[in-house]
Amino acid sequence: MKRLEALEVLARLTEQHPVVVTCAATSRELASVKDGDNHFYLLDSMGLVGSVATGLALSLDDRLPKVVGIEGDGSLLMNPNVLPTGGFLAPDNLLLVLLDNGVYGSTGALPTYSSRVDLERLAAAAGWTTRSVDTVEGLDAAYRELLDVKGPAFLYGRIEEGNAQGIAKLLIDPVSITGRFSRWLRDVHAVNEVTA
Numbered sequence: 001m002k003r004l005e006a007l008e009v010l011a012r013l014t015e016q017h018p019v020v021v022t023c024a025a026t027s028r029e030l031a032s033v034k035d036g037d038n039h040f041y042l043l044d045s046m047g048l049v050g051s052v053a054t055g056l057a058l059s060l061d062d063r064l065p066k067v068v069g070i071e072g073d074g075s076l077l078m079n080p081n082v083l084p085t086g087g088f089l090a091p092d093n094l095l096l097v098l099l100d101n102g103v104y105g106s107t108g109a110l111p112t113y114s115s116r117v118d119l120e121r122l123a124a125a126a127g128w129t130t131r132s133v134d135t136v137e138g139l140d141a142a143y144r145e146l147l148d149v150k151g152p153a154f155l156y157g158r159i160e161e162g163n164a165q166g167i168a169k170l171l172i173d174p175v176s177i178t179g180r181f182s183r184w185l186r187d188v189h190a191v192n193e194v195t196a
C-alpha cells in the first residue's frame, strides 16, 4: 500500500475525529486528499504526534470520537518515549496509526531503524493494543476494530517507499492551523454537551 492510499482510507475514517498528523510529506499528502478543520498538521515538529495526541486524549471527554495520531517511522523513532508514556497514562480514546515505509521519506529516503527494530512490538511491550496491516482493506478493518479498544491502540501500517508526485506544499500558517483546529474542537465539544 502506498502512503497516499493509506491516507485516503484514513481521511474517510477520521472525519469526526481529531487527527494529529506528522510533518512534511505525510501532512501534504493528507491535505491533498482532504484538508479538514479536524486535522492538526504538526509542521516542522517531528516526533511529537504521540505527545500531542496523548495530551489531547487525556484532556478531552472520552465519550467523543477517539483522538487519532498519524505518525511515520522516522518521526516515531525520533521520540519513541511516546510509546511508554501513552502506555503508562493509558487514555481510552487514543489511536496512533504508524505508517512505516522504513525510510526518512521526506529527506532523501535514508533508511530508519525500523528494518531491525519492530515498532509494533515496541508499542505492545509498552501496553498498547496493536494490529498490523499492509493493505488498504486491512487498514480499514483494523481501524474499526481498534475503535472499540479500551486503552491506547496502535495500528501498524506497512507502506511502500516513495512520496506521491505532484503534491502541493502545505503553506498554511501553523497559527491558522492551530486556530481552526481549536475552533473545530470547541464546536464538537459544544455539540456533545448539548446532546449528552
Ligand SMILES: [Mg+2]
Pocket: 072, 073, 074, 099, 100, 101, 102, 103, 104, 105, 112
Ligand atoms: Mg518513514
